[in-house]
Structure formats: C-alpha cells, structure tokens
Amino acid sequence: MxxxxxxxxxxxxxxxxxxxxxxxxxxxxxxxxxxxxxxxxxxxxxxxxxxxxxxxxxxxxxxxxxxxxxxxxxxxxxxxxxxxxxxxxxxxxxxxxxxxxxxxxxxxxxxxxxxxxxxxxxxxxxxxxxxxxxxxxxxxxxxxxxxxxxxxxxxxxxxxxxxxxxxxxxxxxxxxxxxxxxxxxxxxxxxxxxxxxxxxxxxxxxxxxxxxxxxxxxxxxxxxxxxxxxxxxxxxxxxxxxxxxxxxxxxxxxxxxxxxxxxxxxxxxxxxxxxxxxxxxxxxxxxxxxxxxxxxxxxxxxxxxxxxxxxxxxxxxxxxELKNLRSELLFSQNKIIKELSIDSSSHSLEINAVFEWSKIKTNIYFNMNDRNKNRIISIEFNPLKEKAYLWRKGKDEEREAPFSLKQQLELKIYIDSSSIEIFINNGESSFSERFYAEGELNFVFKSEILIKQQVNVYCLNANR
Missing domain, CATH: 2.115.10.20 (Glycosyl hydrolase domain; family 43)
Incomplete structure (x- = not known):
C-alpha cells in the first residue's frame, strides 16, 4: 500500500x-x-x-x-x-x-x-x-x-x-x-x-x-x-x-x-x-x-x-446535517459597512453571508487570501450582469456562474484544508474548488458603497 x-x-x-x-x-x-x-x-x-x-x-x-x-x-x-x-x-x-x-x-x-x-x-x-x-x-x-x-x-x-x-x-x-x-x-x-x-x-x-x-x-x-x-x-x-x-x-x-x-x-x-x-x-x-x-x-x-x-x-x-459539524461561532457581525476582513488559523470553516442590495446595485466581492494576504480565490458578484465571476490562482484562472437578482445576495461557503465550496442564493449556482495553502487564511467581503452585511463564521470539527 x-x-x-x-x-x-x-x-x-x-x-x-x-x-x-x-x-x-x-x-x-x-x-x-x-x-x-x-x-x-x-x-x-x-x-x-x-x-x-x-x-x-x-x-x-x-x-x-x-x-x-x-x-x-x-x-x-x-x-x-x-x-x-x-x-x-x-x-x-x-x-x-x-x-x-x-x-x-x-x-x-x-x-x-x-x-x-x-x-x-x-x-x-x-x-x-x-x-x-x-x-x-x-x-x-x-x-x-x-x-x-x-x-x-x-x-x-x-x-x-x-x-x-x-x-x-x-x-x-x-x-x-x-x-x-x-x-x-x-x-x-x-x-x-x-x-x-x-x-x-x-x-x-x-x-x-x-x-x-x-x-x-x-x-x-x-x-x-x-x-x-x-x-x-x-x-x-x-x-x-x-x-x-x-x-x-x-x-x-x-x-x-x-x-x-x-x-x-x-x-x-x-x-x-x-x-x-x-x-x-x-x-x-x-x-x-x-x-x-x-x-x-x-x-x-x-x-x-x-x-x-x-x-x-x-x-x-x-x-x-452538516450543521452538526459546528464546534464554535468564530465570528458574527451585522453592520452597514463597505469592507469586512476575517482571519482564521483554522481551515475547517462554514461561512454564512447575506448582503442587502440597495436601490443602487453595487458589485460585491469575496476574496480568500493566504497568510501573506496573497489572493488565492476571488469572486465578483455583478448584479447588472447577474453573473458571478470567479478567479483562482494558477492556470486557467476564470470561471463564471449566473444568479438571479434579488433583494439579497446569500452565500454559504464551506472551507476545508484544501477545498472551498461556494453556494449562491440557496444553491441556484455553485463553485467547487481545490486550493493549496498552508497557515492562516484571510477572508474579505467588500462592496463599492455602504451596504448591510450579515456574516457568521463557524469553526467545524474534524471527522477523522
């Protein structure tokens, strides 16, 4: 073997x-x-x-x-x-x-x-x-x-x-x-x-x-x-x-x-x-x-x-049933802001995020960075085109997915040691990605204008 x-x-x-x-x-x-x-x-x-x-x-x-x-x-x-x-x-x-x-x-x-x-x-x-x-x-x-x-x-x-x-x-x-x-x-x-x-x-x-x-x-x-x-x-x-x-x-x-x-x-x-x-x-x-x-x-x-x-x-x-993996609430925030940054030493995470779109439909951005703040994966959510544009470090970087424009953008994200899975608007679209980075991760949510951002991050238990 x-x-x-x-x-x-x-x-x-x-x-x-x-x-x-x-x-x-x-x-x-x-x-x-x-x-x-x-x-x-x-x-x-x-x-x-x-x-x-x-x-x-x-x-x-x-x-x-x-x-x-x-x-x-x-x-x-x-x-x-x-x-x-x-x-x-x-x-x-x-x-x-x-x-x-x-x-x-x-x-x-x-x-x-x-x-x-x-x-x-x-x-x-x-x-x-x-x-x-x-x-x-x-x-x-x-x-x-x-x-x-x-x-x-x-x-x-x-x-x-x-x-x-x-x-x-x-x-x-x-x-x-x-x-x-x-x-x-x-x-x-x-x-x-x-x-x-x-x-x-x-x-x-x-x-x-x-x-x-x-x-x-x-x-x-x-x-x-x-x-x-x-x-x-x-x-x-x-x-x-x-x-x-x-x-x-x-x-x-x-x-x-x-x-x-x-x-x-x-x-x-x-x-x-x-x-x-x-x-x-x-x-x-x-x-x-x-x-x-x-x-x-x-x-x-x-x-x-x-x-x-x-x-x-x-x-x-x-x-x-995946909610049963939650071990602790690492971060929780519900504010009207433009940018939010979260650091985590754990790679076993569940992120739930809800963004309120105002009358001005601003782009919303998500970045996952390594411990040196170098970008690993980023997504631009464009409400005018109703498209999510993903970029991943490496060859053949870009992917895109459609989504329906609603009053809110809802994201559920699961991160493990070498993978991230992103679900948009209750699974209307998704991205499944492998990544390879050691050490602390940094996550950034950003918009072009002030909007209400509700973000909860959970640490997850290992099952092995």
Whole structure:
C-alpha cells in the first residue's frame, strides 16, 4: 500500500482516500442503518491505476468510518479494473453493479472492452462477486468500446439500468436496460443521445436518471463539450438534461451545467430514508495538477448536497446535517459597512453571508487570501450582469456562474484544508474548488458603497 508522507492538505471533514488515488463516487445507498459511499480507488500509488472500490460508511452523512476495500480487480470479469457503478438493496442484501475493464492484449493498453458485473453482500462490508458474471457481456453492435458506469434503480416492479456510452459515430449517449431479477438484463434502447448539430459531447459518463418534482432528470458527465459563453470551461463537464414526460430520446432540454467550479465531476445521487435526493461528486478534474500527490494521496469528494428542482433549474445545497459539524461561532457581525476582513488559523470553516442590495446595485466581492494576504480565490458578484465571476490562482484562472437578482445576495461557503465550496442564493449556482495553502487564511467581503452585511463564521470539527 501507498503511505501518507505529509498531512498538510488532508481534508478534515470531506471523504478522502486513506492513501493512494481516489476518483468517482460509487454505490451510494442506505443499508442496515448506515449510509454507504464507495469510490474509485488505487491504493498502491497516488496516480490513477487499476481501479478498486474503496468504501466508507456513516450513520449521519457527516462522520465517516473507513471500511475494507470492497472490490479488487483481477478476476476474469474485471481483469484490469473494477470501474464505476452503483448499489441497490434487494431483500436483506446489498448488490454492487459495476463495470469490468479489460485491455486488449498486445495493444499497450490502447484498446479495451468493458462489461457489467455484480457483487453481493449480506453485511455491507464483505462482498462476493456473482458466479454468473458478467450480467451484461458486451455493448450493442452500434456502440463503441466505451460502455460503463451502470446506475440501477427499482421502478414499477422492475429493475432499470442506465449506462454511459458512445455510439459508433462518436456521439455520447445513455443506454437503457431492464431486468426482473437484477441478473438477466434486456436492452431497451437509447434513452438519450448527443445531437451532432449541438455542443453535447462525444462520450457520456456516469449517468444518473431520476424524477424530481415531476421532472425527469438525466444527470451525467459529458466529454468533449467545447467552452462557450463563459460556460463549459473544464476539461470535462457535469450537468443535466430534462427529458420529456415519457423519456423519449428525441425530446430533451438543452444541457445545463450543474456546478461552475474548476473541480467537479462524476456525480452520483441516491434517496435518503426521509426522501431527499442527495448527491456526491469527485471534487477534482482530469488532467489538472494535484499537489497532494507528492504527499501520497490524491482526490476528495464534495460535501453531500441535496438536490431540489425550482421550475426548470436544478439547485444543489449542503445537506442540513452538516450543521452538526459546528464546534464554535468564530465570528458574527451585522453592520452597514463597505469592507469586512476575517482571519482564521483554522481551515475547517462554514461561512454564512447575506448582503442587502440597495436601490443602487453595487458589485460585491469575496476574496480568500493566504497568510501573506496573497489572493488565492476571488469572486465578483455583478448584479447588472447577474453573473458571478470567479478567479483562482494558477492556470486557467476564470470561471463564471449566473444568479438571479434579488433583494439579497446569500452565500454559504464551506472551507476545508484544501477545498472551498461556494453556494449562491440557496444553491441556484455553485463553485467547487481545490486550493493549496498552508497557515492562516484571510477572508474579505467588500462592496463599492455602504451596504448591510450579515456574516457568521463557524469553526467545524474534524471527522477523522
């Protein structure tokens, strides 16, 4: 196993690998009193490698307990990797449905093929791969070799699966399967496909299909969407389509980006016991620098976020349980001022800020600075353009997100050792960002004229 050489960037309350590499969240479910989160994991180095399934569980979605590795590659059905997938509960057992990855011999890992498999557990900790794997041996004839990331759910007395894929014409698409028993699957056709006339991507990964407030949502991570109008600037994107009432592939909305930050990919959702749709994402991005790799690890999850539908827009907002992390009120102020500066030796913080816009709609600015007051991240909230403009130190600095102009600008911000997540107007828009700075942090809120600023800052407990 790999070892941790330095703790400087290790997250305090986010899910991170015990060591080694982490990417996509997998297998979100509730089973025998615990919430379970699995993840793509390479324990032997801080680089991507043959994928295992790491595993944590929690009683409350806040405090996480490390569990043994759930899936290890190397069997005939998953010789070169246990790729992403999902989990369901049937009877008194948990079933993991995942993609087996296989390199074609003699191609120097340039060619591959993929299948779909099942592993079963009675205790949610120890898993046995199904003797009849694979349950789906190959992709449809008109598909490329990209055929992965099964998300399974139960509806109308049957099991359904969506799979991320690519058609032979290099257009991303999502495939739909149906089963009576989880083990025998029938191909139902294409649920949705990228329009070749639009900017919708050449490969669709990590699909998730669910209904929220009467809207059918297809959440996914397309590859190959070109940047346009200040959006889609990451190497790969994550967002959603709203499908028509009967889910026909020919009738879908435009693609909506779900988070506007540099570090957000491969979402997965599940239903909590009280009926909320909760989501995790990998808070990193392919082909970007990850300084923690030199310390023996790489990757982190976002905080868990509840999804809500407001008209035709999907909002994401921190789950209410995160309030249980609060240990003390570090700072509180409610004044009419132009500028506010806060210093903190802690990197585990929750900031709640409300700004009252007067008749003159002034720009509002947020800066996070290092101990030398050098800017790490800044955001300009422009009420006339109804846009938030983010800048982050490093390469490819700028991102932007829309927001609706109201009487107030409301911000909820979560900071950990090497991440910041900013939620605008109750989750209408958000930015998810990694950053790397040691020592004290400085936060500045500023406006161009005097306005009422209400700011509360909480220190948060570590969960590891």
């Amino acid at each position: 790999n070892i941790i050489k330095n703790e400087r960037y290790r997250q305090n309350y986010h899910i991170i690998p015990p060591q080694g590499w982490m990417n996509d969240p997998n297998g979100l479910c509730f089973f025998k009193g615990y919430y379970h989160v699995f993840f793509q994991y390479h324990p032997y180095s801080a680089e991507w490698g043959p994928m295992h399934w790491g595993h944590v569980r929690s009683l409350d979605l806040v405090q996480w307990e490390e569990c043994p590795i759930a899936l290890t590659p190397g069997d005939p059905e998953d010789k070169d990797g246990c790729f992403s997938g999902s989990a369901v509960v049937k009877g008194n057992k948990m079933y993991l449905i995942y993609t087996g990855h296989h390199y074609v011999e003699g191609t120097n890992q340039q060619k591959f093929w993929q299948n779909q498999n099942i592993a079963v557990s009675e205790d949610g900790i120890h898993f046995q791969k199904y003797d009849g794997n694979p349950v789906i041996a190959k992709s449809p004839d008109d598909n490329s070799d990209d055929f992965r990331d099964p998300k399974v759910w139960y509806e109308n007395e049957a099991w359904y699966m969506v799979l991320g894929s690519q058609a032979n014409n290099k257009q991303g698409r999502v495939l739909l399967y149906r089963s009576e028993n989880l083990f025998n699957w029938k191909y139902m056709g294409v649920l949705a496909v990228a329009d070749p006339e639009l900017n919708e991507g050449y490969m669709w990964e990590c699909p998730d299909y669910f209904e929220l407030n009467g809207k059918k949502i297809l959440l996914l991570s397309p590859q190959g969407i070109a940047a346009e109008h200040g959006m889609f600037k990451n190497n790969h994107q994550t967002g959603y389509f709203i499908l028509d009432s009967n889910g026909e592939k020919s009738n879908k909305s435009v693609f909506h980006e779900l988070d506007s930050g540099h570090d957000f990919y491969a979402t997965q959702t599940f239903m909590t016991e009280d009926g909320r749709r909760v989501m995790f994402a990998w808070m990193d991005m392919w082909e970007t620098e990850m300084p923690e790799q030199s310390d023996g690890w790489a990757g982190t999850m976002t905080i868990p976020r509840e999804l809500k539908m407001h008209e035709d827009k999907l909002y994401t907002y921190p789950i209410a």
